[in-house]
Amino acid sequence: MDHTDKINELLAEGETYTFKNNCIKKEHEIYSKASVKMQAWIAECEDFIIINYGIESSPYRVYARFERKKLDGNYEDTFDKQKDKENRRYYHTMLLGACQA
Numbered sequence: 001m002d003h004t005d006k007i008n009e010l011l012a013e014g015e016t017y018t019f020k021n022n023c024i025k026k027e028h029e030i031y032s033k034a035s036v037k038m039q040a041w042i043a044e045c046e047d048f049i050i051i052n053y054g055i056e057s058s059p060y061r062v063y064a065r066f067e068r069k070k071l072d073g074n075y076e077d078t079f080d081k082q083k084d085k086e087n088r089r090y091y092h093t094m095l096l097g098a099c100q101a
Helices: 003-014 036-053 058-064 076-083 090-100
Strands: 023-026 029-032
Touching: 003 036, 029 076, 036 058
Parallel strands: none
Antiparallel strands: 023 029
16 A cells, blocks of 8 residues: 555544544533544554654654644533644644645
């Protein structure tokens, strides 16, 4: 599989992760909680960037700005802001735009 195919695969998988399938209900509130699958996907994106570009690369510096901690323990709006800051699909841009650099 070449880089383009792998990037497209990661993009397609990333589109499947939403607040609705990455949350937990506690008492009367619903909080974000990244699923095991989503965490594995994030790790796979990071590995792809490190293996193909290195930790000193521009793609890795872009990836490093991704705030993984905001995917757990927050309300839907915070989760969505991490995923879609300023309506630019920020979260995917951070992880996968880095792969395309």
